[in-house]
Amino acid sequence: MRYLPLFMLLCTCVAGSAFGQQANPLKRELDSMYVLDQRNREWLTKLGNNQPLTDSLSAVYKTDRSKLAGVLWAEQTKIDTTNLARAETILKQHGYPGKNLVGKPTNEAVFYIIQHSNKIEQYLPVIKKAADEGEIPFFQYAMMLDRSLMYGGKPQLYGTQASCRQIKKTKQSRCFVWPIANAKTVNERRKQAGFDLTVEENANRLNAAYEPSITVDEVRNTYVFK
Template identity: 70%
Template structure:
């Protein structure tokens, strides 16, 4: 792992100079594939016409639609990640200078949806510090990395849904935050426009500033 991180650390943050139109077009297509099924899945429960339309399109029963979409997405994510890693080796991170905005966010989302976050987090930070990528995206990846490591997050961007041990009911909530009293100040500095409370409401998740890792582990099943 140390060797992998070292090699990635040698990658250039981005390739400066003229924009790369062909790369931009490819990344835009990859972004559509990264997001399409995820957007559909987020809407299925509250959008009957969409559910019926997709069931007809894919010729699959409504009860099996979500599973089919996720299976397809796993294949897409694998293909996208393989191509993104090849692009990183050739160009470094394709940032704002090389492919413009919002195309510069594509590789971020592909990594964010993969198991390669620990390997690429330092590169995402360097890219954000170079202003080739919004710093808020680095903050999101940092939070996800901390959550995966079962540590409190910094910016309150990550939500999880867990079964409560006592009630056996599932509940979605904001993952515990380090120094929650100052989280909105940190969010503002990172470039977020919503407070942690507003973001939780957007995601239909509960926010409990006092929630600690210890309390969470005793309250929810993992």
């Protein structure tokens, strides 16, 4: 009986695993859902940063650049609603579709869909469980926890969330990092959670002002809340 060399067996196993994931209909569906979740958001980020866009984008939506953001957000709202409904069905059928079921980076798709929804509070325990079990990176749970705290009017823990609001005195809009609990040690927490950037570097990435000592009460006194 002839035996294959060990490296050939390893290659065969890896190839078989990759083929199995490609043949997984749930993986394919989640990949498509993730693309829809991100596409308009990437275009909107470029618009917000005044980055060049292809002329064809305005042509496709039959509008000029000044109105493009509103059109893209309207479409994204419909996509988010459809994505969330399907994600909830998947969660009921499979539990969280993590890396053991659909591989990387498909395991992050449902996280982003929930992160962009109004049901963070409902599914935060599901995301925590997935992170604790290694099905998704822990830093993603940290991001959702921060967003939950911000939406609840509480200081965040990891400094991942920024808010853009109108200043009461000047009526000008400004983006800022939402207040952080124990800001002096936030970079230690970020490192433990798996973030590559410091809170200062992340603020620069978000084009947001960072004031370590600002409190939620000061934010509410400074900015317009509707």
